[in-house]
Amino acid sequence: MKKVLIITYYWPPAGGPGVQRWLKFVKYLPDFGITPVLYIPENPNYPLLDESLVDGIPQGITVYRHPIREPYKLANLLSKKETKRISSGIISSKDQTFLEKTMLWVRGNFFIPDARKNWVKPSIRFLGPIIEKENIESIITTGPPHSVHLIGNQLKQTIGVKWLADFRDPWTSIGYHKELRLTSGSQKKHKRLEHMVLNNADSIVVTSKTTKQEFIGITRKPISVITNGYDFDAIGHKPLTKDFTISHIGSLLSGRNPKVLWQVLEELIQENSTFKECFKLRLAGVVSEDVLQSIYDSGLREFTELIGYVSHDRAIKLQQESQVLLLVEIDSHETKGILPGKLYEYMATKRPILAIGPSHWDAASIIEDTHSGASFGYGSKKRLKDVILKWFVAYQNESLEAESEGIEKYSRKELSRELAKLI
Structure with missing residues (x-):
């Protein structure tokens, strides 16, 4: 069995579709000769919790954890309501309070690429010995948060592991970037980091054809579409x-x-x-x-x-x-x-x-x-x-139903089969 290190910020008990994507990959990858090893934050600040997802974590999986310093915890001292709205993705340009506008400006211009950037350097130091101990040749980073990709980039440069970057959402073209009040310098820095990740990764996975076409204009590295799915x-x-x-x-x-x-x-x-x-x-x-x-x-x-x-x-x-x-x-x-x-x-x-x-x-x-x-x-x-x-x-007439034919290719197991081929 080939081992792969999966670096992700979101993991149960976090809620949301981003968690389910990698929870299911981890569940099915062993069926295709891949042993996943997880690396997650020890003390994350998840905006949504779903304790039921904990039951879906496969038995016996190896999980490594390391602490993270997050600004959202400090921001809670100012306003718990505004902090939760922003960290949950509820960003409206209408009726924003002065505090919310300020927090968005700070979030957009001081925390690039995102508010989890402080996890990057400690993770690089922590993971070097782990990769050697576990005899890992391949790593996967999944974002957002896209700061996770910076961990993969540095490990690729220093250790030489094979690196696959998974984009559950686009980076600089995502809609909420317009609401972050980015300066021109901050916008350029986001673009520079995006270009670096897309060109340094060995391969890239995206969830839609449109994102693939967007990235083709930035990199010549191989890009595969592996959507989300159902179990x-x-x-x-x-x-x-x-x-x-x-x-x-x-x-x-x-x-x-x-x-x-x-x-x-x-x-x-x-x-x-x-x-x-x-x-x-x-x-x-x-x-x-x-x-x-x-x-x-x-x-x-x-x-x-x-x-x-x-x-x-x-x-x-x-x-x-x-x-x-x-x-x-x-x-x-x-x-x-x-x-x-x-x-x-x-x-x-x-x-x-x-x-x-x-x-x-x-x-x-x-x-x-x-x-x-x-x-x-x-x-x-x-x-x-x-x-x-x-x-x-x-x-x-009690006859309302959808035909829904040809959906089998979107099952989590079939999608895991496609991912295993890339690994």
């Missing part, structure tokens, strides 16, 4: 809700605000008394205040169920019992390569996916190819309304 454990048929439930599972952060959908739902409620009696909008996860206000302004308050953040196990159950699953991304050129991790679990449930996002969105292509639902732009009001009505009629 076989996640598939199963549960009793559906009696209501015509449209559910969004996950964070609805600022910008992910499909006002066209709220308008369509408001019209359907006003025009169709049967729809009004049956409809429910279910939101499980963090919902930003501006998105929630838009929903309420559209007259949907009494039809909206706010569940809050839930464990991954609970999220799967909510997906399986929903009539329709809502997938939303910010309407921006920078987000067309963003593929939410829940997309693949949505497909596995065989519930129709109602996707609203940017033009030429990679997720829309996957949904169309697998016949898993329907995708719309932010201006597709008439077609959106027609499809929801069509699905509502099928719901009334």
Whole structure:
């Protein structure tokens, strides 16, 4: 069995799709002759926790930990609310307090590439003897936080290990970079670090075709697309809700605000008394205040169920019992390569996916190819309304279901097979 060192900031009990990606790779890589060894922070400051994911850690895996100094812990002394909003990714350009603006400027210009940069140097010193002790020839870094890639870069330079850099999200082209109030010097430094990582790594893995095309313009190193996926454990048929439930599972952060959908739902409620009696909008996860206000302004308050953040196990159950699953991304050129991790679990449930996002969105292509639902732009009001009505009629006839064919290639085990080939 070949050993590989996986360097990641996020690991159970942290919550979120970034954790699940590498938790599942670690689970299945041994099936393909790879023994994973983990390196994680000893005292991380995770914005979201999901204790249920701890049960998914494979027995007997070797895990090394080293302390990290994080500014978010100090920032909590100033404002716990603002700190949690920023570290969770809830960055809105509207109605920002002076303290929040200041914290974003400090975050963007003093902590490059991110607030976990202080883990880099201690990790390099700590990992040298570990790599020798474990007889490791290959390492994998996964970001964000992209500072983790700087650990891989230095180990590559000093020890000569083979290095694969995994990008769960883009770096300088990610949407929230615009909100960090970067100076021109800070922007150049981000670009310089991104260029260095992409050109020093032996190989690169990304989660979307769009990100691959972006990186091809920066490096000639081999780039592979290995998406997120679903686990076989996640598939199963549960009793559906009696209501015509449209559910969004996950964070609805600022910008992910499909006002066209709220308008369509408001019209359907006003025009169709049967729809009004049956409809429910279910939101499980963090919902930003501006998105929630838009929903309420559209007259949907009494039809909206706010569940809050839930464990991954609970999220799967909510997906399986929903009539329709809502997938939303910010309407921006920078987000067309963003593929939410829940997309693949949505497909596995065989519930129709109602996707609203940017033009030429990679997720829309996957949904169309697998016949898993329907995708719309932010201006597709008439077609959106027609499809929801069509699905509502099928719901009334107890025949609402997605075809979802050809999704097997997105299973976590098959994706792990592809990763093992690269290692």
